[in-house]
Amino acid sequence: MIHKRYTFTDKAQADSKISKFFDIDEEGNKIPNERAAFIYLDKFVLTQGEYDEEGVEIVAPTYTEGYALDVVWHDLEESPYGWKTYETEPESPCHTLY
Amino acid sequence: MATPSIAMIPSGYKDGKVYSVLPNSADGDFDFTRGSAATRVNAQGLVENVQILSSELVSNGDFSQEGSELITNGDFATDSDWSKGTNWTISGGSANCDGISATSNLSQVITSFTGKTFLVEGSASNVSQGFVYISLGGTDLQISVNSSGSFKHYVTISSGNSTLFISARNNFIGSIDNVSVKEVGQDWTEGVGVTISGGSANFTGNANAFLTQSNVVSSGKTYKATFTVSNYVSGAIDINLGGSTRQGNVSANGTYTFYISVSSGSILYFQEDFSNGFTGSIDNVSVKETTDDTDIPRLDYSDGSCPSLLLEPQSTNLLPYSEDFSQWNNIDATLISNQLSPDGQNSAYVIEGNSVGSFERIDKTTTTNATPHTFSVFIKKKTSAVSSYSGIQMGTSFSYVIFDSYNGTYNTSLNTNYDSIEVVDFNSDWWVLKLTATVTTSTRIGLWGAISEDGINISTSATGSETFFGAQLEEQSHATSYIPTNGSIVTRLADVATNSGNASLINSTEGVLYAEISALGLGASSSLGISDGSGSNRVLILLQSSGDIRGFIASNGAIVFDETYSGISTLNNNKIAVSYKLNQFILWINGVKRFTDTSGNTPIGLSDLSFDNGSGGSIFHGKVKALAVYKEALTDAELQSLTTI
Numbered sequence A: 001m002i003h004k005r006y007t008f009t010d011k012a013q014a015d016s017k018i019s020k021f022f023d024i025d026e027e028g029n030k031i032p033n034e035r036a037a038f039i040y041l042d043k044f045v046l047t048q049g050e051y052d053e054e055g056v057e058i059v060a061p062t063y064t065e066g067y068a069l070d071v072v073w074h075d076l077e078e079s080p081y082g083w084k085t086y087e088t089e090p091e092s093p094c095h096t097l098y
Numbered sequence B: 001m002a003t004p005s006i007a008m009i010p011s012g013y014k015d016g017k018v019y020s021v022l023p024n025s026a027d028g029d030f031d032f033t034r035g036s037a038a039t040r041v042n043a044q045g046l047v048e049n050v051q052i053l054s055s056e057l058v059s060n061g062d063f064s065q066e067g068s069e070l071i072t073n074g075d076f077a078t079d080s081d082w083s084k085g086t087n088w089t090i091s092g093g094s095a096n097c098d099g100i101s102a103t104s105n106l107s108q109v110i111t112s113f114t115g116k117t118f119l120v121e122g123s124a125s126n127v128s129q130g131f132v133y134i135s136l137g138g139t140d141l142q143i144s145v146n147s148s149g150s151f152k153h154y155v156t157i158s159s160g161n162s163t164l165f166i167s168a169r170n171n172f173i174g175s176i177d178n179v180s181v182k183e184v185g186q187d188w189t190e191g192v193g194v195t196i197s198g199g200s201a202n203f204t205g206n207a208n209a210f211l212t213q214s215n216v217v218s219s220g221k222t223y224k225a226t227f228t229v230s231n232y233v234s235g236a237i238d239i240n241l242g243g244s245t246r247q248g249n250v251s252a253n254g255t256y257t258f259y260i261s262v263s264s265g266s267i268l269y270f271q272e273d274f275s276n277g278f279t280g281s282i283d284n285v286s287v288k289e290t291t292d293d294t295d296i297p298r299l300d301y302s303d304g305s306c307p308s309l310l311l312e313p314q315s316t317n318l319l320p321y322s323e324d325f326s327q328w329n330n331i332d333a334t335l336i337s338n339q340l341s342p343d344g345q346n347s348a349y350v351i352e353g354n355s356v357g358s359f360e361r362i363d364k365t366t367t368t369n370a371t372p373h374t375f376s377v378f379i380k381k382k383t384s385a386v387s388s389y390s391g392i393q394m395g396t397s398f399s400y401v402i403f404d405s406y407n408g409t410y411n412t413s414l415n416t417n418y419d420s421i422e423v424v425d426f427n428s429d430w431w432v433l434k435l436t437a438t439v440t441t442s443t444r445i446g447l448w449g450a451i452s453e454d455g456i457n458i459s460t461s462a463t464g465s466e467t468f469f470g471a472q473l474e475e476q477s478h479a480t481s482y483i484p485t486n487g488s489i490v491t492r493l494a495d496v497a498t499n500s501g502n503a504s505l506i507n508s509t510e511g512v513l514y515a516e517i518s519a520l521g522l523g524a525s526s527s528l529g530i531s532d533g534s535g536s537n538r539v540l541i542l543l544q545s546s547g548d549i550r551g552f553i554a555s556n557g558a559i560v561f562d563e564t565y566s567g568i569s570t571l572n573n574n575k576i577a578v579s580y581k582l583n584q585f586i587l588w589i590n591g592v593k594r595f596t597d598t599s600g601n602t603p604i605g606l607s608d609l610s611f612d613n614g615s616g617g618s619i620f621h622g623k624v625k626a627l628a629v630y631k632e633a634l635t636d637a638e639l640q641s642l643t644t645i
Helices: A011-019 B636-643
Strands: A002-008 A022-024 A030-032 A036-042 A045-047 A057-059 A067-073 A095-097 B006-008 B030-033 B039-041 B047-049 B066-069 B088-091 B094-098 B104-109 B117-136 B141-145 B149-156 B163-184 B194-197 B200-204 B210-213 B221-235 B237-241 B246-250 B254-262 B268-272 B278-290 B308-311 B315-317 B329-331 B334-339 B348-353 B361-367 B372-380 B389-394 B400-404 B409-413 B420-425 B430-438 B442-452 B464-474 B489-492 B496-498 B510-519 B526-531 B538-543 B549-555 B558-565 B574-581 B584-589 B592-597 B608-610 B622-630
Touching: A002 A011, A011 A036, A011 A067, A036 B489, A067 A095, B088 B104, B094 B104, B094 B117, B117 B194, B141 B149, B149 B194, B200 B221, B221 B237, B221 B268, B237 B254, B237 B278, B246 B254, B268 B278, B308 B496, B334 B464, B348 B361, B372 B389, B372 B442, B389 B430, B389 B464, B400 B430, B400 B442, B409 B420, B496 B608, B510 B526, B510 B538, B510 B636, B526 B622, B538 B574, B549 B574, B549 B584, B558 B584, B558 B592, B574 B636, B584 B636, B592 B636
Parallel strands: A095 B489, B348 B442
Antiparallel strands: A002 A067, A022 A030, A036 A067, B006 B622, B030 B496, B039 B047, B066 B163, B088 B094, B094 B163, B104 B163, B117 B141, B117 B149, B117 B163, B194 B200, B200 B278, B210 B268, B221 B254, B221 B278, B237 B246, B237 B268, B308 B622, B315 B464, B315 B489, B329 B361, B334 B348, B348 B464, B361 B442, B372 B430, B372 B464, B389 B400, B389 B442, B400 B409, B420 B430, B442 B464, B510 B574, B510 B622, B526 B538, B526 B608, B538 B549, B549 B558, B574 B584, B584 B592
């Protein structure tokens, strides 16, 4: 089992990559064809925003670039074909597995 | 009643396996995967990481235990048990000294106590002259009492004079009463420079100080050790399990956790860090056996004494500090840490709002998708009616939830209503509040110690406090089990149990699939059933996203039975049976025959029992109290008996 971070341009690109690991049955159920867990992370806050008493934003937070996705590949020892390009190793992952 | 060929009642498990009760072979066992840790409610009603394999291994880890009374007749109710010197009398419920002689002893021999720590207490009254000199263990305890009032002292006896002396000095005139000597710090051995008193072990800076407890750990195992440092002054402290490798170098107040593999020995050993001395206190010492296995099934006791197999979807706690509320944004609130928490530790916080004229709160804003999210948090029960009410809010556009932590009730104030608000009576000490709503792309969680005086309207005049633990925000339409975080968001992966049974245990021509199950929430369908490993031949029980219960049978790709019952809630525990036989298909729920179909062929090649729809989709998420497969179609009487709640 490996746990990898990938950064895509946007969610659509991530979804497109992920879709190859599912088949759709006659009832519309997504049937995984690879034992994997996809964890949609999107962006992380780099600097916190500031908010007033009612939670209205005063100073906008800043975010990481791209669309972050963590994947746990249960049966693989390295990223599958076509994924290696998107691997990233941030200094502060901001996300862990329990 | 016929005997099932496969029966799973949650009891036995190991990493990667859920054991079935029947058959006696391994053919009925489930393969289990998750790939991460997870929490459950254990048999003691505590939230617990399933990777924790043992109960608490440290005795008296909070140093609060007191032994039995060692003094006889300490209240001087009778004139007995004490050795009285000249001038001492016992009468009127006290020992009285008349002051005629300069010195005179009152004493009592107690049991031998070398190396142990004792709490010595009593009271003096009517003191008008001189003082009493109280000693225990020779020179270890030597205190003077020269005025009326109570006295309380801890003493660690280095060698064994086993007599308590109350020695009148300087012509003492006065009375002594309520004398008590009790052992404290049981199960611990204190070295030089360590005393156990006031509910902690206190190091005084000695370069050779140590504190030990024997027979705590075993070689070849891994342990999670936690302890709290308080009153820190200088130096550093190490923890050592087994006696071979020390860890820690702790040099600040706080609660610390270490995972330690033990290669030999059995001792728990605290020692100052390499002769640098340590001045500070140790408390709340805990050692539990643990593992890094990630495919451990969860037997969950949140519904009572009978466990359920808990099967949950993947979920992420989006709040990076679920317990350490000091890391949240603080708007004038006072935080008090180290409160007893639902996991048996001291990880809860009191949030106080004591200033009239402002709303004191803590909050945390996080990025979210504009989808249904659920926030859940533990709130400690108050033991008497409240005069102020705490506040909880998920998303600034949604209502303030004004919470009564005595009754477990709430009102909402202002803004938009949530999709759902649920209060769960977790145990005798805690509520769990759950809020669900479709949020925006930025969600602020706010917690107020006091937000209302009347329980209806929010007010800056409200003052008071509330104890919170375990804040969790997840992109789900219902709350899942607690996922602790400490500095990052954390994901628990999905539970998957599959691959029980074979063709010899599952009859394709007739049989019964039975389950006692409940759903975790609405919004997603869950399936379990027997199949040929595809969608073509299968017998399924489905908990529908709508909250309905569905029985489904397919034979050679054709649907032969598909009935949905909507009269009861899938969130409750339901007993469901689907019976199949040529031209006889029946769905039973909770003792009542709900649907019958008298036409159709039976499935072909059934060989697999799994918590999915047979082809790996619609994975079951819920609680399972029982699951069984029968190789024959049972009678109505048998099915009624089997499914009656």
